[in-house]
Amino acid sequence: MNKTNLSINLNKVALLRNARGSDYPSLVNFAKSCMNHDICGLTLHPRPDERHALSSDVIDLANLCKKNNLEFNIEGNPFNIERGSFRGYENLVSDIKPYQATLVPDKEDQITSDHGWLRGGHDDELKLIIGRLREDCKFVSMFIDANIESVNYALEMGANAVEIYTGPYAQLNKDERVSCIEEMYEIFKYTKSNNLKLNAGHDLNLENLPDLIDLNIIDEVSIGHAIITESLIHGLDNILSQYIKIIR
Numbered sequence: 001m002n003k004t005n006l007s008i009n010l011n012k013v014a015l016l017r018n019a020r021g022s023d024y025p026s027l028v029n030f031a032k033s034c035m036n037h038d039i040c041g042l043t044l045h046p047r048p049d050e051r052h053a054l055s056s057d058v059i060d061l062a063n064l065c066k067k068n069n070l071e072f073n074i075e076g077n078p079f080n081i082e083r084g085s086f087r088g089y090e091n092l093v094s095d096i097k098p099y100q101a102t103l104v105p106d107k108e109d110q111i112t113s114d115h116g117w118l119r120g121g122h123d124d125e126l127k128l129i130i131g132r133l134r135e136d137c138k139f140v141s142m143f144i145d146a147n148i149e150s151v152n153y154a155l156e157m158g159a160n161a162v163e164i165y166t167g168p169y170a171q172l173n174k175d176e177r178v179s180c181i182e183e184m185y186e187i188f189k190y191t192k193s194n195n196l197k198l199n200a201g202h203d204l205n206l207e208n209l210p211d212l213i214d215l216n217i218i219d220e221v222s223i224g225h226a227i228i229t230e231s232l233i234h235g236l237d238n239i240l241s242q243y244i245k246i247i248r
Contacts, residue, residue, distance in 0.1 A: 002216045004247045005040030007073050008240075009201075009224025010061070014044075015052035027057055031064055037240040038248070041071030041099065043222050048086045048108055055087040062096035071099035073222065075143075078103050078129045079122070090129065093136050100139040102163055102199070102222075103130070112225075113202060116144035116165045119153060130158045139197055146187045151194065161197035163222065164188070166212070170203035181211055188217045206230065206239075210246050221247070 013030045017023065031042055042061050044053040058074055065072040074092060078101075082088035093101050103126075106113045117126075133140045141161035144150035146169070154162045164187065169180050191198045198219045200212060205226035212218060223243070230239045 002219070004213055004218050005071075005220040006038075006243055006247055007041045007043045007071065007220055007222045008034050008039055008227060009043040009045065009075075009222055010034075011045050011052045011224055012228040014054070014057055018052060028060055028064060031061055033236060034240065035068055035070065036237075038244050039070070039240075040220060041065055041073060043073040043075060043102075043224065045075035045104070046086065046089075046092065047076070047106075048080050048083050050084075050086055055085060055092060058087075058092050059096055062098055065099075072096065073100040073102055074098050075102040075104050075222075077106055078126065078133070080108075090132065093133055097136045099137060100141060100161065101133050101137045102141040102143060102161075103133075103159075104143040113143060113165070114167065116150055117142050117153060117157075123157070127157050134158070134160070141197065141199055146184050148187060148190055151187065151191050151196070154196065155194055159196070161199060162191060163199040163201050164191075165202050166200050166204055167202045169212075170205070170208050177208065177211060181215070184212075185215055185217070188215065192217060206242055206246070209243070213247050 013025060014027055017025055042065055044058050044061055046053040046058055062072040076089045078089050080089045082091055104113050105117045130140050139161040140159050141163050142154040142159040143163045144154055146164050172180055188198055200218050201222035204221055204223050227239060
């Protein structure tokens with residue numbers, strides 16, 4: 001039976017902290033609370049404007065994960081270079097040597113990631129970057145749309161993992177998701193047949209996650225927004241216990 005792991009994205013906690021310009025809530029303390037549950041690790045997605053996760057947060061949580069034998073996943077656009085207090089994506093990966101680097105093609109003015117990588121003039125440079133990143137982490141994952149062409153693109157670029165963008169799936173109602181999930185399963189099988197680690201993420205929550213987990217093929221899901229939102233209503237320990245029950 002395939003085991004699905006849960007990585008918790010703590011960007012929204014950082015966003016809440018930054019709203020008051022202090023260290024409250026403490027990202028490290030919140031991370032430690034998450035570690036009381038059966039998670040595989042933590043995720044942060046720093047952006048150049050540092051509107052939520054700071055470069056220092058990435059270093060702090062990466063060190064915390066290593067001390068506790070957990071995985072750290074740093075998401076971000078690999079073309080984002082050093083600017084001001086932002087260290088730059090490649091520099092951060094070099095600094096922390098994370099378990100996983102997830103490359104996302106987001107623009108600076110995007111509220112959140114809304115599509116996967118597409119072929120373009122950046123291909124040659126992206127392939128070189130991936131080659132460098134693979135020297136510093138176990139997995140380099142490309143954030144891609146759910147289609148075979150995108151899987152092939154990730155293979156050509158040299159990635160050894162992908163994160164399937166689940167936003168479109170998550171927006172469907174339960175009846176509509178039935179046919180969608182059948183199509184996604186074929187993509188999942190193709191991905192695994194090419195020896196790529198299979199991750200999934202974006203807009204997943206307690207309601208739409210179980211059907212994906214039941215496919216018994218996904219290696220890891222990364223969830224942040226829903227966990228923090230649901231925890232505001234029902235409490236962190238209660239919500240995390242429900243997520244762990246689903247994936248186990």
